Amino acid sequence: MELLNRSEASLQTSFQTGFGPLFSQIAKAFQDLYSDLRRYYRGSNVNLEEALNEFWARLLERLFKALNPQYIIGEEYLECVAKQSETLKPFGDTPRELKTKITRTVIAARTFAQGLVISGEAVRKVSQVGDHF
Template structure:
């Protein structure tokens, strides 16, 4: 009789046989895993949580409600604590970024406000010194008019409801009345007469073209300064208000899945990709996202105005 041929080596067996063997092995009960969770436990304790809540080795994860079940490094207490922690981490991240942006707007506002107020004070002092040297006692006896002018300019800059054009027109009218009396001391003019003179200031032009030019320059400078300062202040306040965020229950679950569920699987060094993180954050900031268009319009128009001036 012919000798029976030896059984073929495993590598020489038909592919179908190998696939069936692999399927059979996969369908057979797996041995319970006992992988170490020491790194997960160490990080959990570093968060300030109790080490007694963290298993040293993988356990069955049927108790998990959000994170993947199966063998896990997370107890039920850990998942609950991680859920709270993910919400706090999210709030801290939003507040940190918002604080930086708020600080930028606040710093710019403070610097500009100090700069512009200093300009006003220097302008008032220079004008006062020049008029004292030029007109002496005559100016000093009537200097309250110029002080009142700068008071009104400061009030406008700080946001008071001052009509610049009317205020400047009133200043020149009062100045005309005062000078009319001073250059005609031998006459006594009634208030009605002086009021009539003021009404015809445009036609008489006692100060030449100075009032028109000054009104144009002052109006442009103060409108620009107030708009710029208010833009910085509004931006600062808006950032402060929208930074107060409380994620929804669905948002908290999404944050937990992204930030800490990998820990339960022992993947402590894995970070979420940009798109995944972006989508989760967009969901948690859905209400703030509705302001995105208006915010961009506000910043765009404000910057355009600043460049224009």
């Protein structure tokens, strides 16, 4: 969990530096992603692929609105932008690459943490059996 917290803090710092005031308009997308990652890590039934796809869609929507404040952008237009994003790839291959890396990392971390809990329970049960002899 500490690694997720550090990652979020580092990302927030670097994006605030790079995006400046624009970051406040897109920060919610990052907060929601990290919330989903934490829930998954804790054992919730979160679909990581879906959460990451939703993150990129929300980020694109928020960036598009923030970079075009002179226009009133309706939901239909944003849906069209979202549909075209697969063709236009506004973030390049980054979403696909990060999806693979994040999914592998978070699954491994969750599995490791669950393994530690199970091994602790096993040690406790074995030590209780030893007390009966």
